[in-house]
Amino acid sequence: MTAYKDSISKFGLFIWMIKCQIGIALLSLPSVIQRSADGDSWISVLIAGCIIQLLLLVYWKLYTRFPHLILSEMTVKLFGRIAGKAVNVLSAILYVTIAGYASTLYIRLIKTWLLPLTPAPVILTLILATVVYLAMQSVRAIERFLVITSMLFIVIILFSLMAFTHEVDLSRIMPVGTAGAANIWTGSEKTFLSMLGFEVILYLFARVTSRKSNLLPTISAANLFVTLFYTYFVLLCLIGFSPKALELVREPVLFLFKGISLQLLDRLDLIFLSIWIFAMTTVFVGYLYMAGSSLSGGPKSYKRTVGIGGAVIFGIGYGLNSVERIELITVWIEKVYLGYIIGLPSFMLLVSLLFKKRLAEGTT
Amino acid sequence: MKHEQSLELGKRLEDLQARFSGTEDLCVRVFRLRAKECALVYLETMTSPELVQAFAVKPASEASSSSLDDLFGPLHADRTADLARVDKALLEGSCAILEDGSDTVYLIQAVVAQARSIEEAKGEQVTRGPHDGFIEPISANIRLIRNRIRSPKLKVRYLTLGKLTQTKVAMLYLDEVAAPYIVDACERRLSGIELNSLYSTGEIEEIVDENPLSPFPQTLQTERPDRTVSYLMEGKVAILVDGYPSALILPITFFSFYQSPDDYNNRWVIGTFNRVVRMISFVLAISLPAIYIAIVSFHSEVLPMGILYSVKVAITYVPFPPIMEAITMQVILELLKEAAIRLHSSVAQTIGIVGGLVIGTAIVEAHLVSHTMIVIIGLTAISSFVTPLSEFGTSLRILGFSTIIAAAMFGFFGLSIMLMFIFIHLCKLEIMGVPYFSPFDPFRASSGPRDAFFRLPRFGFAEKWNMGHRRRGAQDDRL
Numbered sequence: 001m002t003a004y005k006d007s008i009s010k011f012g013l014f015i016w017m018i019k020c021q022i023g024i025a026l027l028s029l030p031s032v033i034q035r036s037a038d039g040d041s042w043i044s045v046l047i048a049g050c051i052i053q054l055l056l057l058v059y060w061k062l063y064t065r066f067p068h069l070i071l072s073e074m075t076v077k078l079f080g081r082i083a084g085k086a087v088n089v090l091s092a093i094l095y096v097t098i099a100g101y102a103s104t105l106y107i108r109l110i111k112t113w114l115l116p117l118t119p120a121p122v123i124l125t126l127i128l129a130t131v132v133y134l135a136m137q138s139v140r141a142i143e144r145f146l147v148i149t150s151m152l153f154i155v156i157i158l159f160s161l162m163a164f165t166h167e168v169d170l171s172r173i174m175p176v177g178t179a180g181a182a183n184i185w186t187g188s189e190k191t192f193l194s195m196l197g198f199e200v201i202l203y204l205f206a207r208v209t210s211r212k213s214n215l216l217p218t219i220s221a222a223n224l225f226v227t228l229f230y231t232y233f234v235l236l237c238l239i240g241f242s243p244k245a246l247e248l249v250r251e252p253v254l255f256l257f258k259g260i261s262l263q264l265l266d267r268l269d270l271i272f273l274s275i276w277i278f279a280m281t282t283v284f285v286g287y288l289y290m291a292g293s294s295l296s297g298g299p300k301s302y303k304r305t306v307g308i309g310g311a312v313i314f315g316i317g318y319g320l321n322s323v324e325r326i327e328l329i330t331v332w333i334e335k336v337y338l339g340y341i342i343g344l345p346s347f348m349l350l351v352s353l354l355f356k357k358r359l360a361e362g363t364t
Numbered sequence: 365m366k367h368e369q370s371l372e373l374g375k376r377l378e379d380l381q382a383r384f385s386g387t388e389d390l391c392v393r394v395f396r397l398r399a400k401e402c403a404l405v406y407l408e409t410m411t412s413p414e415l416v417q418a419f420a421v422k423p424a425s426e427a428s429s430s431s432l433d434d435l436f437g438p439l440h441a442d443r444t445a446d447l448a449r450v451d452k453a454l455l456e457g458s459c460a461i462l463e464d465g466s467d468t469v470y471l472i473q474a475v476v477a478q479a480r481s482i483e484e485a486k487g488e489q490v491t492r493g494p495h496d497g498f499i500e501p502i503s504a505n506i507r508l509i510r511n512r513i514r515s516p517k518l519k520v521r522y523l524t525l526g527k528l529t530q531t532k533v534a535m536l537y538l539d540e541v542a543a544p545y546i547v548d549a550c551e552r553r554l555s556g557i558e559l560n561s562l563y564s565t566g567e568i569e570e571i572v573d574e575n576p577l578s579p580f581p582q583t584l585q586t587e588r589p590d591r592t593v594s595y596l597m598e599g600k601v602a603i604l605v606d607g608y609p610s611a612l613i614l615p616i617t618f619f620s621f622y623q624s625p626d627d628y629n630n631r632w633v634i635g636t637f638n639r640v641v642r643m644i645s646f647v648l649a650i651s652l653p654a655i656y657i658a659i660v661s662f663h664s665e666v667l668p669m670g671i672l673y674s675v676k677v678a679i680t681y682v683p684f685p686p687i688m689e690a691i692t693m694q695v696i697l698e699l700l701k702e703a704a705i706r707l708h709s710s711v712a713q714t715i716g717i718v719g720g721l722v723i724g725t726a727i728v729e730a731h732l733v734s735h736t737m738i739v740i741i742g743l744t745a746i747s748s749f750v751t752p753l754s755e756f757g758t759s760l761r762i763l764g765f766s767t768i769i770a771a772a773m774f775g776f777f778g779l780s781i782m783l784m785f786i787f788i789h790l791c792k793l794e795i796m797g798v799p800y801f802s803p804f805d806p807f808r809a810s811s812g813p814r815d816a817f818f819r820l821p822r823f824g825f826a827e828k829w830n831m832g833h834r835r836r837g838a839q840d841d842r843l
Contacts, residue, residue, distance in 0.1 A: 114775055114776055115774060118774065126781050130784050134788045137792045145791040275780075277776075277784075
């Protein structure tokens, strides 16, 4: 039985999952999908949610076969010691790389909206110091923090209601389905990439205390929440901006609030972004946690690994940030990572189904 | 093996006086009883003359034939041959009767009961509710608690701490309500203390602290018996030190510092409203000056034209950057507070006038600090004083400096990052296995937030007794 500090509750699993999925990508998502799926972008988001649900089924199936193991332990069990460890090292590298990539987006956002003159390494250091400090705590402590910060979602939704003071035009998404199936599908692919983060559950399933209960509803609920949250914001941007304007702006979600003026405050976008910093930062914790758990054996080595992981993210983030044409690299990072989170668990599930007998022994 | 001691009275009295360093308030009266030399010994400063007269001198002088054994039966006196115990009893205000040729010493309680009367705790006043507060003698304090919990489940454990001061310390908890692991942890920590002297619960607090580097207080000191009782009922442990008028509550959570007995003595709507106001005060106290600094030095576009204009006009003539203004004002505020806090109230009024009127208006007119900054700092200070327990307010003001610096360097981004640090720290803290941010701990969420954040009506939350049991259940889960 896992110790109290290393366990989370069912609700904790829910929060972990949504906090890892909702982050920086949402801000720019509406204009990214709009380029391909046009007024039907929101359908793309829903479809992406459905694909994730399918993937979650695979994850869940895998978990039911190894209810006491996290992903990095499963690989060792399935592929043997050496091959398993190799897979773990590779996955840790992937997590850190994707986090490094995300950090470049983060830096760019902060530089354009809040601190145009502050050098990138300083911003990066501040972000990573926070993230490493959080990731070093026990799962339970992280969960507590995530629960508190998830309350900010309520504030954010309240904020978003103010966007309706703009001129909204429902006809911009009408008639439904004009973009065509192919375009909607391209949109879904892009959305899928921004909704990454759910893979953290592969490392958390085994830590949930209420083992007897079914975890599928929990993760499905989390997926539903995330999908609806994304759909809501995409819809908001679709009806709030004209298609032309939406194509031009990079972070439409922030622009939604830019024009709103209250008696006491202007530029609600800056306030929104300050709150959103909490969401963006916690996303990294998921990746650091996964990287740390992949490589470490015990709590002590976990802390060290997280520290090193933070340093590596700094290196990658700094390196990528200074690369001129970042898109050339990041496209590949995204592709590899996508292949990894879909491919590896499915392959593992397949292997475990084929060699049923051996694994039945393994799980006991 | 017992030390061989002389049974001759004169020798024993000499020894005793030597042990007490020849102190001159040690009274020795030698008398004869049935042809035997006896001696009555007591510290005159610790005993009441009437009691000595009534319970020691009178029976001894009136007795004609009975032995000491008959005179001071077990009902009237303790008997011991243990010298250490005799010394201790003498120091606590007993008188001792020694007999020539016998190693038994009779100890008769004659302690002088002198204490100030019970008054309301000055630092924790309530508008409605009991107006008694702890005083110095430990027994009086325990009596105040026992008067409120007339249950045999209330358990008192005595310890003596401090090699020289030999201070009596009491640990109180409700048996079966307080989780055993908490009681054990408290006992372990207390018995591990090695000190020469102990005067206050504050010293225990410092030793018991699990995270001494944290800016947040991890134990709660209260002078209110009703408050102590409510914590005992929640399964916490209270530690009392003789000669110190407050109780130390362990383990404590963040939200306890925002609760006041007033919340429960009023209707729940009022209680909840007050709680919400206090929560707002927490946010204001740690972030208001930082938000202001971030706005004026980085993001002035956040303010609408009207406000921006008046703010800009106010700070145009000030030669310092906003962070200097803020820190100077905070320091001035702390100086005023420190100056006023210990002064006699009539002098303190002068400080109020000097501080409020002279410094407040003059500093603005001299263009050293802007109007808006005065408003902001004033609001922050008031917010930090809102906490029902003042020590927490001080922690908040200290934390305020960190957010001010972060905001002055990195604007809103720095402020958000610093707030994240603070909240991560709060989430990380655990005291004796109980999370500091408790209601956010899903294990105990069952009745937590309803009573921590708000004060919902009583029919809303579960009986405290059950909570104690549930808590123990949660602990079992962990093992």
